Amino acid sequence: MDLDFFKQYLIHFIVLCVTVIGLIYVRYKTLVTKNIPPGRKGLPFIGETWDYIMAARRGTPAKFITDRMSKYSSDIFRTSLLGEDMVVLCGASGNKVLFSGYDKYIISWWPYTFKKILMDPSGVGNSANDEAAKMRSFLPQFLKPDSLKSYIPVMDSVAKEHLQKEWSLCKEVKVFALSKKYTFALGCRLFVSVDDPKYVAKLAEPFAQVMAGLFSLPINLPGTPYNRAVKAGRRIREELKALITSRKMELSTEDNNHNHNSKNPGGKMDLLTNMILDGLDATEISNKIGGFFIANHDSASAAITFIISYLADYPDVYRKVFQEQMEILKAKGEREYLNWQDVEMMKYSWCMACEVLRLLPPASGTFREAIQDFTYAGYTIPKGWKACWNVYTTHNNPKYFPEPEKFDPSRFEGNGPPPFTFVPFGGGPRMCPGKEYARLQILVFMHNIITKFKWKKLIPDEEIKFIGSPFPAKGLPVSLETIQI
Template sequence: MNTIITIFLFLIPIFLLLTRRKRSSGRLPPGSLGLPIVGQSLELLWAMQANTAEQWLQKRIRKYGPISKINLFGKPSVFIYGQAANKFVFTSDSSTIVNQQVKSISSILGDRCLLELIGKDHKRVRDALVSFLKPESLKEYVGKMDEEVKKHLEMHWHGKQQVKVLPLMKTLTFDIICSLLFGLGRGTRRDKLFIDFQHMIDGMWSVPVNLPFTRYNRSLQASARAQKLLKGLIGEKRVDLQKGASPRQDLITCLLSIRNEKNEQVISEKEIIHNVKLIMVAGHDTSSVLLTFLVRLLANDPAIYAAVLQEQEEIAKNKPNGELLTWEDLAKMKYTWRVAMETLRLFPPVFGGFRKAVKDIEYGGYLIPKDWQIFWVTGMTQMDNSIFPEPSKFDPTRFENPESIPPYCFIPFGGGPRICPGYEFARIETLVSIHYLVTRFTWKLLSDNFFSRDPTPVPTKGLPVQISPRKLL
């Protein structure tokens, strides 16, 4: 009898576990996980290349509803979208979901960057980055940004009849990052880093199969070379700091200088390297895409171009003898920034993102199992007719009163505690660049307007334009 009771007591938890699993699996979102590892990754990547990713996702929504399971980049995932999804992603704390990128991104950028850190570690590293990137600190760098933009135009635009905008915008944003954030001057090292950086980006959204012929493998190798170069640069900055260099001369030096009450370095060398690589990607790719599509949209809309030019010429008139732009000048560029925001709405550089469930989560009537990936897409709310009437129309007046836009419907820089710390840096970079482009050049497009996603929007021919110089005021 005792044996029967013992067996019965032993079987109870097993029975409860099995019934719980059966009940949970029945509450999973509809959909298919597809083939192991690959899943629907290639389908999504092909759709992005063809610029039909939103249509591909809409087809899933019509078939499965607003929540569905999917397998992306080697992990079972749940796809969610909409205002509620955006709010869920940006307001949930680390006890519910955490930042965890797909393996390809985390392997290339590193596991100690902001995209991977949670809790106290995330706050510690973020606070360190914000100490350099906050508006009060960046005011003194407007002049340096001005000089970098004018130098770029002198080297790559003046005297030319035709240019390809996207490659040049990538060069410009990379040079600005290297000079202002990393203190890395022009030369062989910067050129090598630029090449490795391009290869590094190529495999960030890829199936994580590490074989010699894959983009993922090439990106890993490029990331390792970039990391070695950055390690050497950090060593040089550490020596400069010991010799009395200003802690504010660049971001790397600033991070090295931050110490606690025990005089210990707050940010480790590994964290500096991984976050420098993250900033290279975030500050380079997104800003170059924004500037490229601004040039494209201004070419297609003479009225918008004329209004931007008028605003910028008013500022230029008050800058005799080639004086540098100031923080106060940027504050006057209100219309230009509204044009930039509308460009971000129509052509978001970031397609979507990933999180990880740290426990079983009830969402929208379904279960998101622990350790599953959460895939969300920002741009689908930005093209929602119920939120933005006539969403395909380019209309900067939408941003005259930002408070009229429902929360979590337009989030080009993220939201909540994970809002992009480089937001203000991107704003300065964009406004200074557009100021000199429109006051010094006119242009017209030389090719069709088609673009693909890789994963950022990329004009298929690099957006070639015919340019003509304008007379300086």
């Protein structure tokens, strides 16, 4: 009996092995026939994820990309990241394909490891494409021109309050930490109408843990950065759900008292209220607002931090920005806040900011999924494979930006760089919907800091590291001197 069982088990095992080997062989022959892009997959499951993480920690994520472009192809190469077969489409042509081919042969894709941190478990299995579409359907109201114009005085007020409380009484500060504090407080004010400093600080803590674990190895064991990020994501959703419940009660009370105005309930027409009125449940709202906080928080603070760093490094650039901002300030009344016309006058300041975003982009790119086989540069990307665009294939490329290592804001004057080469916000129909919001908060903060302080870097050659976004290893400590106007 035991022998018969063993024979039966052995036969099943042999059949299974032959089947698996056959499938692998068929898959291999199919891929060879399809002429897939050159490259390597790296280690099983891990692929080249560890290589990319280590390159980022050494401050050289661009080298991971440029080395493979040199070795395999300047148009496209194959790799394996986050456990997925992946191709990187390079250059302006590659960016154009991924930006303009949406819903034709590619759709949005988010790694499962990201969704496990950022989303409620009930939504982890949802299509990234559907989730992205839902999010974009709610943002236009929040990010329409009239709304953006109304945010500028609020941004100006928050910036002034922040600089007065956190900078003015100090001789030395660490810019990166304070920039994160500012952008997060501003997000709390505009996204969910919260300005209680204690609550803002309480909410900010788990967001920091999420960002630290989002781009780590996805090992969900106690004590790992990824595990801490998963737990922090859960805390964020719980806090947001409590806030949602409270806001719904406010809206219900106003409605019962016949004071409810559907266009501006309680004077709080923020992102949270928009989503409640549009009928989303608490889980959907917490997922989406949490994601928007993440997208805004580290990217904007990284941009502001390195703008301050480069202004300290380049006195000629500093003088031009200072002159432009002082002309705007002198035309304002003593208690008058900035407005849309003021921001539109900050042309050189934005050129300077764009050059910082070229050299140190807060986000390196995003992912897509092939919904059918398609061809690029003579190679076939099979259906189901993941594709991504990466800023370093153009931002650091002398073909598009001569002397790419040189800091030169004049690159963005006039018509600026060629299409699909400067892509810190993506491009085409799927360009980041928060681009204009980011531009406003960056320029408003630039105006306030450069018209209030002079500063000097205390660590001139501070190392730059990357965990998702770039950041100065020591936080960019600077000495401050208040400007007397």
